[in-house]
Amino acid sequence: MKRILINATQAEELRVAMVNGQRLYDLDIEIPSREQKKSNIYKGKITRIEPSLEAAFVNYGAERHGFLPFKEISKIYFKENARDDNGKLNIKDAIKVDQEIVVQIEKEERGNKGAALTSFISLAGRFLVAMPQNPRAGGVSRRIEGEDRDSVKKVMSEVNMPEGMGVIVRTAGVGRSSEEMQWDLDYLSQVWTAVEKAAAAKKAPFLIYQESNIVIRALRDHYRSDVGEIIIDSPEAYQQAHDFMSMVMPNSLNKLKKFNDKLPLFNRFQIENQIESAFSREVTLPSGGAIVIDHTEALTSIDINSARATKGSDIEDTAKLTNLEAADEIARQLRIRDLGGLIVIDFIDMMQNKNQREVESRLRSAVYDDRARVQIGRISRFGLLEMSRQRLRPSLGESSQIVCPRCSGQGTIRDIESLSLAVLRLLEEESLKDSTGKILAKIPVECATYLLNEKRDKIDGIEQRHNVKVVVIPDPGLETPHYLIERVKEGDTHRHESNYKKSYELTTEDESIDPVELSSRQSTPSEVPAVQHVELPGLKPPSATKKQASKEPGIVRKLISAILGSSESPQENLVEESSGQNRGNRNTSRNRRGRYRGNANRNR
Structure with missing residues (x-):
């Protein structure tokens, strides 16, 4: 069930x-x-127009301004006579800075990118998606096919459509009556009317309607x-x-x-462990194989390993069976983790083309029920398959994980000797600069131990050759690969804190030099939308057109029930049904002078 x-x-x-x-x-x-802010509706103000990008930047109340492409701007916001003599339309001629505009968030902020906006508003209902400013858009969901598609079109022909509004029928609209569709559409029309009134009542920027x-x-x-x-x-x-x-x-x-x-x-339903596996880099397959999911700036890569899988009769058969299992699990993990964008899958090499086609077909079948739009290519001669998936919401990693403060998301760090030698080279580099009087190196304890013992003569050589003083401070507040090198000029040495503090007092314990923001998503107070509740006075939702007939249990089930008692699942006894319904139905740096030296990939 x-x-x-x-x-x-x-x-x-x-x-x-x-x-x-x-x-x-x-x-x-x-x-x-x-x-999440996706699908929220805001009244914003255009702050900048970029003809080279054919886009505008809009202040809608967030810290980062949103990105509004020219193609996503409705004609109702264009200036009169915006076209030039040749009939071409330029973004600078069509809109202006400080112009107010009602926009909807199409894509959430990601990393350093602001939210992607559109002025073509869409309102999602139970059965329909209404597009008030786009009358030529609309139709029936691509997932509705055959006779269902024809019946839906027939039902929609009986619905009274508001002027200037386009409508898309969702998959949930299959089998619904024209009365149910009309009710859903009337409700969405009422929501849009409330949005228009709220937008006219206040100056930008502010939140009008919240998803x-x-x-x-x-x-x-x-x-x-x-x-x-x-x-x-x-x-x-x-x-x-x-x-x-x-x-x-x-x-x-x-x-x-x-x-x-x-x-x-x-x-109770034994899914907690399955959720935890979604945070793991490696997911085990039933046959003993595994898929490994890695994220990069450009794409998500998925590698399939046969590991202990030995089900097949030969290498080719084992590879095919493992790849088929992987195709099912990949489709499931894409949905659970909500991975979007470009995805590259490295399947285990298969020599026979028919096996490759079978794996491709299995993957297409596995993603069929995915709500996101998925495009799948073919397995290349290198064994790689490219696919893309629509990003419906921030991925599980983006919403629940942070960048590792130690490796800055790289996944590896330099070892002690490599980092210590890099620090030693930087000490020499700093000492070569004019008027250098002192160099302070705050480094992890392990690196300091290595330099002060194995490389003590090298540090002495730097001091003698360049007539500078090198102070190596083992700092327990730092872990590899983080360190801080500070150069003090000759004229400032008597004023510097190292002149009147002991070296062990110069650690970074009380200084905020954390090289990585622990979380890029700081909590902000929730904004109250102008439109909070919309009612349709005197209009009640129509009852369902079809009621599912209760299934008569088969003779085998009757015999089992007579011998063993009720066949209800144990979970059903742990829940209360909704009141007022038929209870009989149980099936239903800081860097003062000098440079903050550390990992070059540091996020701030």
Whole structure:
């Protein structure tokens, strides 16, 4: 049975897991102090126009200004007679600095890049996505095919469409009546009306409309008719889900259940270890092989190792079986970790083309249910397969991990001898500069031990050749590969702190020279949106057009039940069904003078 499990017992981290039986197939984690901004609507102000980039930068209230490409600017914001004599449209002629504009975040901030913005607003509902400023856009989701596509088009022909609005039918809209579609569209139209009113009432920049929280998003985006249960372990989150489902999908309320057990929810369904594996670099395959996932600035690389896999009859067969297992696991890990962008997979070499085609086909099948857009290439003669995946939200690593403060994300550091010799060379380099009176080297204890013993004669030679004083300070507050070299001029030596402090008092314990920001995502107070709640007075959600008939248990099940008793799963006794529903249905540097010397890849 498919279930949606919502763990909200820890206020600092809300988790939503989609499971099939006890196998995790999708995961969403939200940290309230770093709420996602994607799909939020803001009123912003254009601060800079860059014709060379064909884009504008918009201040929408964040620390970094957003990036707004020219193609993402609606014509309603263009100046009159913006086209030149040849009929061409230039961004500088179309818009102006300090112009106010309503924008929506299309991509979250990443690293040093600001958020990507668009002025073509889209509002996601249960069955539809409305695009108020884009009447020519719209249609039916690419995932809806065949007869379902034709029936959806027929239903939408009966829906009264607002003027100037485009609509896309989501996969959840399959099998819905025109009344249900109309209700969803009317609600989204009302939201857009509220957004327009709020935008006109206040000067930029400010937040107009905020995307729903993780609980509502999970129900809206992940709930399908094949989901048997929605189990929540927090009273507050349960109430949010109950209110939302009562309004949007009242006929599914019997699937909403409150978890009551001393054992944590995720442990009960044995998925906690699966979540922890998503933070690991290496994931083991059932046959004994493994996939290794590494991240770089340009792409994500995935390597497949056969390791202890010996299932096949020969090398080719073993490689094929391991690659097929890897294809399934890669598709699952992409969803759980929400990896986006360019992904390169290094499959185990296979000599036969038919085996390569089979692996490609398995990967395409495995990503079929992925909500993100996925493009898959073919296995090259080097055994590499390129694919790309749409970034739906910040990846698991970006939202829950920080750059290692020791290696700055590189993964390796220099050894003691290599780093010590590098420091020794820098001491010589600093001593060659004019008017150098003293050089202070604050270095890790291990490096200082090496220099003061194995390389003492080299330090003495630097002092004698250049007539400078070298002070080596073993600093317990520093770890390889971090160090600080400070050059003091001859005229400043009598004023420098090293002149009246002992060398052991010059350590960096109380100085803030941490070379890496421990977290690039600082918590900021949540902004209150201008539009918080939209109601449709007098309009109630229509009941579902089709009710699933309760399945009569087969004769084998009846016999088993008669002999062994009820066949209900043990989890069902640990949850409370939603009140008011049919309870009978159980199936439903700091560098003062000189330079801060350390790792060149340091993030600040």
